[in-house]
Amino acid sequence: MKPALLILAAIVLAALFVPPLLPWSHDAIDWDAIRAAPLVPGHPLGTDGVGRDLLARSLVGARVTLAVAAAAALVALAIGVLWGAVAGWCGGRIDEAMMRVVDALYALPFMFVVILLMVLFGRSILLVFLGIGAVEWLTMARVVRAEVMRLKQRPFVLAAEAAGAGPARIVGAHILPNLAGVAIAYLLLTVPQVVMVESFLSFLGLGVQEPLTSLGILVKEGADEMDLAPHTLLLPGGLLVAILVSLTIAGERLRDRFAA
């Protein structure tokens, strides 16, 4: 878990702080270095088909990808925790009805629904993360519900109830803090899902739009150019894979720790 978190931290820090330090911005064209290979002076990782610095583009792309992912994962966290906590706490018919909704939504072709949303309401970045967040909360809701149902039976909750604490206070002061561990683990596992969806959409031209860029767009551009300049595919692709793999490994380790 440690190496995964270190790699992740390095990527986040680089995406945040390195682009302003580079000689070329992500959208500036260097007419003297079009489709340059890595290690050309001024362009440590080379340039793309129209002479834009690939290091700057990859880092800015990673920044957009991570920002969308973080925002969408928080939307998913908010909906999932709320939904799961209410269902788990109320139990009975309310629980059954709410979980039926989750089951029904699980059966939907997610990506198609998100694409439908993108098509219908324009391809704004705000909508990208709202749309993704709105479909990625289901697992969170299930996990939180199960956890709340378990916590509800614990002596300290029964004691609080016996001491006359109202439901709002019990949920707020006793249940939610104990949910934090599980919620963080699944939040970490939601982020790669969201990164995947965002890059998938951007790859198809349905997500983030130019002049903004994201790793999905860069992979698409690289795939179109790979016969001439394979590094334009391999660098952003590698960065995307590094983000996804380190998030998945960190999330799984954390989940296993809380499940045990």
Add this chain to the structure above:
Amino acid sequence: MIPLLLRRLFTAIPTLFAVILLSFLLMKVAPGGPFDGERPLDPATQAALARAYGLDLPLHEQFGRYLARLAQGDFGPSLVYRDFTVTDLVAQGLPISLTLGALALILALILGVSAGLVAASRPGRTVDEALMLAATLLTALPSFVTGPILVLVFGLALGWLPVSGWGDGDPPHLVLPVIALALPVAGAIAKLTRAGLATALGQDHIRSARARGLSPTRVLLRHALRPALVPVASYLGPAAAGLLTGAVVIETVFALPGLGRYFVQGALNRDYPLVLGVVTLYAGLIVLFNLVADLIYGWLDPRMRG
């Protein structure tokens, strides 16, 4: 078995209806229309177009007509591919997408279950850990990255396989798309099989099978595998959904004339009937796959038949 099926159908049909209604309503409230071009059309032409496509009727009547046509397998005209109906495009593209998906599912099952078996037979050893790490890597690798990289290596650099195109479905053209589509699913199946086997191997009937002196291989294959495949079976529904979704991007990467590519073109061009038709069709297919997965589930674990 029958009650289980009926119960599932009971939730599946409202789900399907909700998808159709929701996507229909979303289409209606969306800004922009299929006839918005560079130049605005004159009002008379607009009215004529609206009448020709029934867009001037009240909403519930439009929805009723839409449902009635769907029931007859008619998804309406495609607005972008003007010479085709959506049904034509589906008839042309769906077999390709389903072929891809089915082959990828078979490959993923073979790879995933065997990797899970090998890993579970040597728990805690290097092989186990290496295989499970590989499985995690595979699930985290998006097919739109592995696809182009496979093309780069086996198509462009080594020249062993065709780079893109359907080639009338001859096998060499299918190899790379099917592999790229199957890998993430194979990773997930390997993990589920490994976890299922670990649970199954801890059960009493396994201990007695071992105590009777059965060979480890026989215990693993004959007694542990069947219950261990229950989680794999319940993953088949989501796997089918994942493969249909993955096919969209794989068809784009490899320039295959499947339904996914029409869908992306439709989405980029606001082809309402096409997008709506594909979403409805895929929702129906996924509901169907979930039913099949439930049947397999019930066959593997008799307690679920209830």
